[in-house]
Amino acid sequence: MAESDDGLHIRGRLSRLANNIGPGALVAAAFIGPGTVVTASLAGANYGYALLWALLFSLLATLILQEMAARLGVVTQQGLGENIRSMVSNRWLRFGCLSLVLAAVVVGNGAYQGGNLTGASLGAAYWTQHWPWLAPNDTLSNPLALVIGGIAFLLLVSGSYRVVERVLIVLVVAMSAAFIVTFVLTEPDWQALLTGLSLPTIPTGAALTVVALIGTTVVPYNLFLHASTAATKWRRPAQLAQARRDLYISIPLGGLISMAVLATAASAYFGHAASIHGAADLALSLQPLFGDTATLMMSLGLFAAGITSALTAPLASAYALSGILGYPADLRHPAFKATWMVILAVGMLVASLGLEPVSLILFAQVANGLLLPVICAFLLRAVNHPRLGEHVNSRWQNLLGGAVLLLSIGLGARSLFSALF
Structure with missing residues (x-):
């Protein structure tokens, strides 16, 4: 039977939408990692729905910065690192x-x-619990x-x-479905949620x-990731509308x-948070209250959150370093490959091995605390540069x-304070 005109029209629109989605999905995949899931879970378990406004606020701040990064990438056809390199002439x-x-x-x-890999493993462990070769052993505490x-x-x-890009889009869709289904199953208090x-x-x-x-949403490496991937996907300023559509979806x-995630924890555990130390605890504890489906969905969401961040974190590092050092931001370039390989390894x-690199993480927190405002300032300067022409920032x-x-x-001050004191 021939497909109807309406069916062809709908398929055509969906195909165009899919082709215009990409860099924004990578950014979403990057900031919805195990750290965000754990932070949101604990926020909901400890304070109910009261801190949902903070996530809404961080979303607006992220949209503002990521739009500038995407516009910079599309118009200049360079990543943020390349733009910083061209603006900074002083070698020191x-x-x-x-x-x-x-x-x-x-x-x-x-x-x-x-x-990221530990979070993905915790989610996947729900399905692999009967596979002994993936169980912890004397050598490896987490073979998964x-x-x-x-x-x-x-x-x-x-x-x-x-x-x-396509794999990450599929994972983001799976993650979205998993966490939203879990949220619905826990029957939230809609009035408290809106408040x-x-x-x-x-x-x-x-x-x-x-x-x-x-802080888990507004992160500096996403600005490097977005500018570079937007420059890869869209080649001329006339395509800015597509880049913004991707961003705003x-x-x-x-x-x-x-x-x-926050609302799920608030619905299930507000007032009874003593046994909840992270998203994995939340996933397992949902089973007696809301059944196997809730646990399955939460585990799927945690796995997707972990593996998406495990893909985007090495990519973001490679894009940032390639721009600053001046080598090609090309997935096939040896230096680019070497950067993400080191991060992944x-x-x-x-x-x-179940290591706890506390000193390394504290060092990274201090560096992030210094880097975020510096990168924000460079980004603001870059999107006001005359070479952007009519695409410079408005008032x-x-x-x-x-x-x-x-x-x-x-x-940044908070990161420094928490790391040093």
């Missing part, structure tokens, strides 16, 4: 920028990569991390941006949690996932960008 200042990027993005992502790291390696070593979204309050003891919720979806080692965009810069200074 350039060396300082390189050092911060190396410390915060490359070293930091190497440390956090272990958490090697398997998942191997999957990430095979995808990245393919050298095809399009393959990596938490619209009425900013900070319960006693929740100040650091508010900053953590914002994908990143709010990422914010919705974070909110769904460090993460696999940390996760499979309102500069005002909003300046507000986010102040926020980044506050987040």
Whole structure:
């Protein structure tokens, strides 16, 4: 039977939409990692729906910065690192920028990569619990991390941006479905949820949690990732509308996932949070209350969150370093490949052996605290450069960008304070 005109029209629209989605989905995949899932879970379990507004606020700040990064990439056909390199002529200042990027993005992502693979392993453990060869042993405390790291390696070593992009889009959709279904199954209190979204309050003891919720979403390496991947996907300023459409679909979806995780924990465990130390505890504890489906969906979401971040963290590091050092941002270039391979290898080692690289993570927190406001300032300067022509920032965009810069200074101060004291 021939397909109807309406069916062809719908398929055509869906196909065009799919082709225009990409870099924004990578950014969403990057910031919805195990760290975000754990932070949102604990926020919901400890403070109910009260901190949902912080996630909404961080979503708006992310949209402002990522739009600038995407516009910079599409118009200049260069990543953020390349733009910083061209703006900084002083070799000492350039060396300082390189050092911060190396410390915060490359070293930091190497440390956090272990958490990404561990989070993915915790989610996958629900399905592999009857496979003895993946159980912890005397040598490896987490053999699953090697398997998942191997999957990430095979995808990245393919050298095809399009393959990596499509896989990440599928994982983001799976993650979205898993967390949203779990959220619905836990039967949220809609009135309390709407109040938490619209009425900013900070319960006693929740100040650091508010900053953590914002800090897991507004991160510097996503700016490098977005600018470079937008320049790869779209080749001329006339395509900015497509880049923005991608941005305004994908990143709010990422914010919705974070909110769904927080609301799930609030629905199930607010007032009874003593036994909840992370997302894995939440996944297992949902079973007696809401059945196998809730546990299955939460485990799937945690696995997808871990593996998406395990793919994007090495990519972001390679894009950032290639831009600063001046070698091609090409998945097939030896230096680019060497960068993501090192990040992935460090993460696999940390996760499979159960290591706790506390000093490395503290070092990365300090570097991130310094890097975020510096990168925000460079981004604002870059999107006001005359070479962008009619695509420079408007007055309102500069005002909003300046507000986010102040926020980044506050987040940076918090990171430094928490790491040093």
